[in-house]
Amino acid sequence: HRLRHGTGAGRRAYRAVLGEAQTPYESAYDKERLTWRLLKLLPCLLEDERFAPLKQFLADDDDLRKRYQLACYLADLYDQYQVYRADWLEDWAVGRDQLRNAKGAKEQLPEGQAWQAEFWRRIQADVPLPQRGTSRAELHHRFLRTMAALTQRPAGLPRRIMVFGICSMPKQALDALQALSRCCQVLMFVHNPCRHYWADIIEDRELLRIEHARHRRKVQMPP
Numbered sequence: 001h002r003l004r005h006g007t008g009a010g011r012r013a014y015r016a017v018l019g020e021a022q023t024p025y026e027s028a029y030d031k032e033r034l035t036w037r038l039l040k041l042l043p044c045l046l047e048d049e050r051f052a053p054l055k056q057f058l059a060d061d062d063d064l065r066k067r068y069q070l071a072c073y074l075a076d077l078y079d080q081y082q083v084y085r086a087d088w089l090e091d092w093a094v095g096r097d098q099l100r101n102a103k104g105a106k107e108q109l110p111e112g113q114a115w116q117a118e119f120w121r122r123i124q125a126d127v128p129l130p131q132r133g134t135s136r137a138e139l140h141h142r143f144l145r146t147m148a149a150l151t152q153r154p155a156g157l158p159r160r161i162m163v164f165g166i167c168s169m170p171k172q173a174l175d176a177l178q179a180l181s182r183c184c185q186v187l188m189f190v191h192n193p194c195r196h197y198w199a200d201i202i203e204d205r206e207l208l209r210i211e212h213a214r215h216r217r218k219v220q221m222p223p
Contacts (some may be wrong), residue, residue: 005219007119010173013180014143022142028127029135031079038071041122050115078120083170086137092117093124140172144179164189 015023024072027035045046046055058066080091087100096115097109109117133139153159161184163177164170177186 010176013176014139016154017143017150018022018139019147022024022133023139024134027134028131029077029078029082034078035075037066037123037126038074041119041126042067042071043053045119045122050118052113053112061094070098074119080220082136082206083172086140086172089120089135089137092120095121106213113198136172144175147179150183157184160185160187164185167191204213 009025011025021112022091026033028034042054042058045051046058054070057070061067091098091100097114098106101104133142158182161177161180163186166188177188180186192198
C-alpha cells in the first residue's frame with residue numbers, strides 16, 4: 001500500500017481507524033471548498049480593523065479579480081497549515097494568538113499577522129456544526145489518539161505499508177506512520193545521494209566536533 005498523506009491511501013487509513021461516519025470523503029476544509037467559503041467571508045471582514053492588510057490589498061478591485069486571487073492564496077495557505085502547522089490552528093481556534101516553533105516555544109503572533117488567527121476562527125464559525133472537526137489537522141489528532149488505544153489491527157488496514165520515492169515528509173505524516181507501525185509493518189525507502197555510508201566519509205575533526213557538542217550538553221559529564 002502506497003501512503004500519500006491526506007488523500008488516497010492516507011485518507012483510507014484514517015477511515016479504517018475512525019470509521020466512515022467520522023471521516024467524510026469530502027471536507028468543508030478541503031482547499032477547493034475553502035476557496036469559495038473565503039470568497040463569501042472576505043467582504044464581511046474588511047470593516048474590521050484587524051483585516052486592514054487585506055482591505056488594502058483589495059483596493060481598486062472593481063472586477064473582483066483580486067478577491068478571487070486572495071481567496072485562492074489563503075485557501076492554499078490554510079490547507080498547508082492543516083498539515084505543517086496544525087498546532088498553530090489548534091491555538092488560534094481557542095483564541096491563543098501565538099506561534100510555536102520547532103522546539104515548542106511559544107511567541108506572540110506579530111501584530112501585522114494577527115488577522116490570520118481571527119480569520120481561522122471566522123472560518124470555523126461559518127462551517128456548519130456537523131462538518132466541524134473534519135479538517136486534516138483535527139482528523140489527524142483523533143487518528144493518533146484512537147491508534148494509541150487499539151489492541152488489534154483494524155480490518156481496513158494493510159499488514160504492510162511501503163513508503164518510497166519521498167524526498168521530504170511533513171511531521172504529521174511521520175506521526176501517522178509511527179502510529180500505524182503498532183499494527184502494520186512499515187518499510188521506508190529513503191533516497192541517499194551518496195554511494196558510501198555517510199559516517200565513513202566524515203572527517204575526523206568533524207566527528208570530534210559532533211562528539212564534543214553531544215557531550216557538552218550532558219551536565220553530569222566530567223571534564
